[in-house]
Amino acid sequence: MKIALLIPIILILAVMARVRLAPVDVDRWHVDPFTAPDPGMGGVADQSGQQSGFFAGSADHVAQDLAQIATATPRTKLIAQDGNRYTFQTRSRGWGFPDYTTFETRQTDDGVALAITARLRFGRKDFGVNAKRVALWLDQLTAADHMLAGQ
Secondary structure, X not given: OHHHHHHHHHHHHHHHHHHHHOOOOHHHHOOOOXXXXXXXXXXXXXXXXXXXXXXXXXXXXXXXXXXXXXXXXXXXXXXXXXXOEEEEEEXXXXXXXXXXXXXXXXXXXXXXXXXXXXXXXXXXXXXXXHHHHHHHHHHHHHHHOOOEOOO
């Protein structure tokens, strides 16, 4: 009887360890969000800054502000940075499932173009968690003083 109870507990702990201790392949996640493929149901790709609107200010300043916003998000850490491209890992509460969010800013004649892609590592669906996080970051960025040009 005790063994029948221990086996599921050991299996759950093994899955939790796999999720928590899996190594991060930075090259897989630190990709160009302007050209990254659609992450599907488990993520979000927001290239609206590239297609329909631009942020005011310099690309460096917008990237640094967004990086500060991301870093202030609970359970989020920077895993890679190259110029104005940043990639963050955010873990879910409890199980610690990792999601990866990459953004990049580029200076254009019209202002600062911004693209963001957020995707999950395990599973197929994130129940809107990535989209909510990206929307929160963009709301905070806009409130910080980076109103979209022309709006």
